[in-house]
Amino acid sequence: MKKAFLILFVFTFCNQITFAQKETTIVTLKNDDKAPTINKNIYGHFAEHLGRCIYGGFFVGDTSKIPNTKGVRNDIIAALKELKIPNLRWPGGCFADTYHWKDGIGPQEQRPTIVNKWWGGTTEDNSFGTHDFLNMCELLETEPYLSGNVGSGTVQELADWVQYTNFSGKSPMSDLRKKNGRAEPWKVKFWGIGNEAWGCGGNMTAEYYAGEYRKFATFMSDWENTGGITRIASGSNSGDYNWTEVLMKNIPLNMLGGIGVHHYAVINWNKKGDGVDFTEEQYFKTMQSALKMEELVTKHGAIMDKYDPEKKVAMLVDEWGGWYEVEKGTNPGFLYQQNTMRDAVLAGATLNIFNNHADRVRMANLAQCVNVLQAVILTDKAKMITTPTYHVMKIYAVHQDAKLLPVSFQSPLYTVNGETLPAVSASASKDKNGAIHISLVNVDAKNKNKIEIDVKDLGVKNFTGTIITSAKLQDYNSFDTPNKIVPTAFKGFENKKGKLEITIPPFSVVVLEGK
Structure with missing residues (x-):
């Protein structure tokens, strides 16, 4: 009986982990007139x-x-x-x-x-x-x-x-x-x-x-x-x-x-x-x-x-x-x-x-x-x-x-040896020309993360993206390979009726621009 319970617990726990990894993080941006300017x-x-x-x-x-x-x-x-x-x-x-x-x-x-x-x-x-x-x-x-x-x-x-x-x-x-x-x-x-x-x-x-x-x-x-x-x-x-x-x-x-x-x-x-x-x-x-x-x-x-x-x-x-x-x-x-x-x-x-x-x-x-x-x-x-x-x-x-756009979301967790950290980090702003910029970081070293952002009320429709990522966490630019890690175009998102659906790879940094 104890063995059966343990198998059931492990199966349920593993399913929860898998489900958590597939969950979408909903990020909300606010147009707040009282928000500060990012110095x-x-x-x-x-x-x-x-x-x-x-x-x-x-x-x-x-x-x-x-x-x-x-x-x-x-x-x-x-x-x-x-x-x-x-x-x-x-x-x-x-x-x-x-x-x-x-x-x-x-x-x-x-x-x-x-x-x-x-x-x-x-x-x-x-x-x-x-x-x-x-x-x-x-x-x-x-x-x-x-x-x-x-x-x-x-x-x-x-x-x-x-x-x-x-x-x-x-x-x-x-x-x-x-x-x-x-x-x-x-x-x-x-x-x-x-x-x-x-x-x-x-x-x-x-x-x-x-x-x-x-x-x-x-x-x-x-x-x-x-x-x-x-x-x-x-x-x-x-x-x-x-x-x-x-x-x-x-x-x-x-x-x-x-x-x-x-x-x-x-x-x-x-x-x-x-x-x-x-x-x-x-x-x-x-x-x-x-x-x-x-x-x-x-x-x-x-x-x-x-x-x-x-x-x-x-x-x-x-x-x-x-x-x-x-x-x-x-x-x-x-x-x-x-x-x-x-x-x-x-x-x-x-x-x-x-x-x-x-x-x-x-x-x-x-x-x-x-x-x-x-x-x-x-x-x-x-x-x-x-x-x-x-x-x-x-x-x-x-x-x-640029003027801060306050963000709110519940981050998924990145777990190592039983300890956890927020896997997703984000901030956003609106510049003097009205362009919106959203910065996203996936701290998780192994798992990609799905993020959804409602942008209908921000007054922008066209988005482009830039990403910094590489094959390994330990990768770096050397004097022999000075451009191993450089910003490249990010295509891992879609704008579906005013909702950005984003998939951000492990250990990567993304900036989206909306105009």
Whole structure:
């Protein structure tokens, strides 16, 4: 009798699994006049003095045979302009709280060296400094986001940096800027007051940092430029909700333009796993960590709402991405890792979370831009390739400054070893020209998913699609096969009387456009 019951249970359970896989996920989009605009700065990037991000990445020097503009690679500039990056964070990261900006101005041959104590113990010559970075941002047509030194710097040093970059009148710092060849100020808007103050930025308590922030912010002013500057507090380490609570409670809102959150998708900090040779179980664990972003944004946002119900203070997830062991044979302090379809899925699902929380999340910075962690660009001497993550951010760029269309649906589940995750991730927006864009991610590594979306009331009829997918989760673009993973036309959908019926393959990212 027990045996018969067990057979019946297994048969029923298997049938339920099969049925669940065949079920259609109904996604509802809403035209909501009160919905927020998806701030383009959610699609920001990060360039730290770390490994080969700056030296050997962005910057090769003006004597290099690699085509460059004042030492910055032309191919990287072109690729990032195509990506429409809205902002770029620099010089760190942990490096920011050891960086003294005056060491990086003036004639290059006269600049002192610095030992990068955080990343590999390398000696840098400060040949890439404030002018080089801000001029590069002008080439990129992107907003600079400067991280100020609070850990080992002074209030005067940071106040001087603001004056040096932003003040057009006569002052000691503007005179120095002009002496160094730049007549007009750059008008830098975004300023981070320290980085990871709870860790490499000084191992401070939340209460102590709140006091330091108030002191530094008091002396950072910009009376000339419209809107002044946006002062950004060093935010929490992932789920440290007390950090956010203390800062929101103890810093006056008129001194606080934004507050950060840092979260990396990591299997285990002591055993991160390989960037390419990973199992489905490791993929699942990575996505489990990545999708925790939904909880983090929601809970940090609830704390901010308590003190700032009008949502005047922005949440900035100014470090996010996947973190694995470095590629075999590379310097462990340089954090160089490959970029697979796992990273494409991770990026698409994370950006959907940010889009859907656009009322509070108004900036984010993928870590990092070139040759470090979940990079969008990798270089090998004169060679350059774009990664699957690059292509996700490229096809998602349609959401920048578009009006959010709130989505609602009950996701099917992706199950590995008895643990489950939502298999489907989605966000949608309507741009200024009336075009509708729907981003869909299938997190499931084995099963396709069927999705139905009613679009009758959206005022669009003709849809096209783009997909990023590959044969294996572990596939990546290499210097020998740089175009193994690129966006291609997606045909796996039909528009039946105003209802889109979509079949999305395993571990893939899709963007649909309706006009």
